[in-house]
Amino acid sequence: MTMQTYVFFDTENLPTLEELQSAIIENGFDYNLPESMNLKADSPVFIEGKFEGLESCFDYLYDPYQEDDWEWSEEDTKLLKSPNVVAVFNTYSNAQEIAGMLVTSSALTKITNGVMLSDFFDDELIPSSECVDFAKDTIEDSRDQFSGPSKMRG
Numbered sequence: 001m002t003m004q005t006y007v008f009f010d011t012e013n014l015p016t017l018e019e020l021q022s023a024i025i026e027n028g029f030d031y032n033l034p035e036s037m038n039l040k041a042d043s044p045v046f047i048e049g050k051f052e053g054l055e056s057c058f059d060y061l062y063d064p065y066q067e068d069d070w071e072w073s074e075e076d077t078k079l080l081k082s083p084n085v086v087a088v089f090n091t092y093s094n095a096q097e098i099a100g101m102l103v104t105s106s107a108l109t110k111i112t113n114g115v116m117l118s119d120f121f122d123d124e125l126i127p128s129s130e131c132v133d134f135a136k137d138t139i140e141d142s143r144d145q146f147s148g149p150s151k152m153r154g
Contacts, residue, residue, distance in 0.1 A: 009114030
């Protein structure tokens with residue numbers, strides 16, 4: 001089963017890869033992005049990261065935000081403000097892959113002052129002020145499922 005997490009933000013807030021990596025560390029995560037990651041990848045790319053030294057990969061896409069693709073409540077619309085891009089994170093239901101996806105998406109949400117939606121875990125939008133705690137809680141709840149490198153990706 002695949003699961004997606006989305007980060008909605010204004011493209012002018014897109015960090016450099018170095019800034020994103022620093023935000024990951026500053027928010028207390030032990031995760032390393034590959035130096036080759038393109039934060040403006042306009043077609044899905046496979047990101048080979050390391051969470052606490054273990055393989056922790058996900059697919060990534062940077063796409064223009066199309067309001068017509070989403071159905072938001074009035075409250076959601078206020079929280080979203082007016083994003084013009086969405087970063088899409090896709091992974092399989094593997095705890096280590098989920099960790100990489102959540103670490104990176106939550107740090108990106110925080111650094112861009114964006115909004116995150118991880119519809120597998122929560123069907124509500126998560127503001128930048130809450131995304132890191134959300135990621136830490138979700139990862140901690142699944143920590144007993146970490147068993148070495150993912151066998152789902154070859």
